[in-house]
Amino acid sequence: xEKLYDVIIIGGGPAGLAAALYAGRAKxxxxxxxxxxxxxxxxxxxxxxxxxxxxxxETGPGLVKRMAEQAEHFGVELKLxxxxxxxFSQKDKRVSTSKGDYFAKSVIVATGANPRKLGVPGxxxxxxxxxxxxxxxxxxxxxxLPIYVIGGGDTAVxxxxxxxxxxxxVTIVHRRDELRAARSIxxxxxxxxxxxxxxxxxxxxxxxxxxxxxxxxxxxxTGELTEVHASEDDGTFGIFVLxxxxxxNELLVGKLTLDEQxxxxxxxxxxxSAPGVFVAGDLRAKKLRQVVTATNDGALAAIAAEAxxxxxx
Ligand code: NAP
Numbered sequence: 001x002e003k004l005y006d007v008i009i010i011g012g013g014p015a016g017l018a019a020a021l022y023a024g025r026a027k028x029x030x031x032x033x034x035x036x037x038x039x040x041x042x043x044x045x046x047x048x049x050x051x052x053x054x055x056x057x058e059t060g061p062g063l064v065k066r067m068a069e070q071a072e073h074f075g076v077e078l079k080l081x082x083x084x085x086x087x088f089s090q091k092d093k094r095v096s097t098s099k100g101d102y103f104a105k106s107v108i109v110a111t112g113a114n115p116r117k118l119g120v121p122g123x124x125x126x127x128x129x130x131x132x133x134x135x136x137x138x139x140x141x142x143x144x145l146p147i148y149v150i151g152g153g154d155t156a157v158x159x160x161x162x163x164x165x166x167x168x169x170v171t172i173v174h175r176r177d178e179l180r181a182a183r184s185i186x187x188x189x190x191x192x193x194x195x196x197x198x199x200x201x202x203x204x205x206x207x208x209x210x211x212x213x214x215x216x217x218x219x220x221x222t223g224e225l226t227e228v229h230a231s232e233d234d235g236t237f238g239i240f241v242l243x244x245x246x247x248x249n250e251l252l253v254g255k256l257t258l259d260e261q262x263x264x265x266x267x268x269x270x271x272x273s274a275p276g277v278f279v280a281g282d283l284r285a286k287k288l289r290q291v292v293t294a295t296n297d298g299a300l301a302a303i304a305a306e307a308x309x310x311x312x313x
Pocket of ligand 1: 050116117150151152153154155156158175179180181202243244245287289290
């Protein structure tokens, strides 16, 4: 007979790790699965300035490492195994990975969201060859090269500032004539001399033989096309696509109610449409996706799972 956990948590970002901490402290037998590496999106972030109490110069990986250690300290089992299937239709819920089936009385889904792609020609084939979705991971490859940042939200604007330390010049390409990013973040851009914003522009195509060498931009107001080419000396340049996220809901389609954007709706009890299954973090339909709101969800989901296991299971 397999072990029946009180709670299985899917996802090792701040939401999952906070849920693990609260479940562990509540003395629930708890197993957490992370498919790639702990931390989710925050592990890709160089600076975490807005998590209360985080020291100045806190990094995403640093914060997450301590979150994982804290959860383990309270008895949570952490496994680096990618979840491939779930079945929430029975009282004992099944969570499967390539290594086997696991069962729990309750499940907390905290799989987060993934970077959105532009869907233009050349993007896929040149990913990792000049096209990137993570400034922290790849910024240093573009030392003294021109860099194009696509997007106008908080991520694009914050990462443009980070990338300006590497690139000879950073050009933010935004499809409208005003940025979506918070005013405080925008101010940093306008105070950084080697950042320029190209308004009303979208990417039509990315080109290059092995490495990015060409970017075709279209002005959405005039329809004018502009081709950017790598200089002969540089040979290439960087394109960082930072245009938001799509919910990581592949496991859940047909199993939980999703909203029209694919997020999981839930109230303050974090309860999904399946009894004993809870959601936490960026995957939940909500207004503000931050580390602080992810950890908030994780704590609430764990407390709700505890109540379910004790009173309703
Ligand atoms: P976001 O707020 O959804 O912004 C996405 C940006 O990409 C928008 O400017 C959008 O343009 C643009 N865009 C979307 N699809 C596009 C396409 N196909 N082609 C060209 N441009 C496209 O995403 P985000 O900046 O990644 O932020 C996600 C969440 O994390 C937000 O809630 C944000 O506040 C939060 N966040 C906060 C911080 C912070 O507070 N320090 C840092 C990072 C992220 P439009 O503006 O025209 O829609």
